[in-house]
Amino acid sequence: MSVALGNRFQGGKAFGLLKARQERRLEEINREFLCDQKYSDEENLPEKLAAFKEKYMEFDLNNEGEIDLMSLKRMMEKLGVPKTHLEMKKMISEVTGGASDTISYRDFVNMMLGKRSAVLKLVMMFEGKANESSPKPLGPPPERDIASLP
Numbered sequence: 541m542s543v544a545l546g547n548r549f550q551g552g553k554a555f556g557l558l559k560a561r562q563e564r565r566l567e568e569i570n571r572e573f574l575c576d577q578k579y580s581d582e583e584n585l586p587e588k589l590a591a592f593k594e595k596y597m598e599f600d601l602n603n604e605g606e607i608d609l610m611s612l613k614r615m616m617e618k619l620g621v622p623k624t625h626l627e628m629k630k631m632i633s634e635v636t637g638g639a640s641d642t643i644s645y646r647d648f649v650n651m652m653l654g655k656r657s658a659v660l661k662l663v664m665m666f667e668g669k670a671n672e673s674s675p676k677p678l679g680p681p682p683e684r685d686i687a688s689l690p
Contacts, residue, residue, distance in 0.1 A: 558603045565605055566593045566645050573649055582653060592652055596645055606642035612660075631660050 570589040573579055582588070599607055599615040607615070609628055616623045623631070635643050635651045643660075651660065 555603075559597070562597060562600065562603050562605060563593070566596065569645050569649070573653070579653060588653070589649065592649055593645075596648055606644055607648070608642045612643070635660055 570593060573589055574585060579585060596607070599611050599618075601611045601614065602608070609625065609632065612628050612632065613623070613625075616628065629641075632641060632643055636647050640647075
């Protein structure tokens with residue numbers, strides 16, 4: 541997939557096209573979830589799916605539509621919950637039902653919308669609540685002089 545892009549484009553252009561293609565694929569999957577009667581009673585489903593897509597794209601490092609072990613490791617470290625390789629393998633197995641070594645977007649959304657609690661779901665929900673409670677300051681940082689530095 542990326543080889544075909546590499547022949548025509550390089551650098552930022554190829555990366556932008558790859559990200560756009562991935563976003564379209566994830567958007568198609570989101571539409572499937574919106575049309576699925578199983579999730580018709582889910583509150584704020586379009587907003588949730590948009591948030592899931594954004595978070596998934598942030599951690600899909602190879603833009604292949606799957607979160608592998610190293611991507612999951614990066615996600616856990618960024619969320620402030622570092623895990624061992626064994627713990628992460630268990631998390632992936634829990635999400636995929638042991639069927640794969642990577643987490644697809646469908647598996648990710650099923651986990652986040654599902655009723656059973658997975659470790660990854662709890663971490664993601666905790667991270668979301670932590671961000672809500674402490675809004676980031678807006679605007680430029682206040683000016684400081686040399687005397688105020690430590």
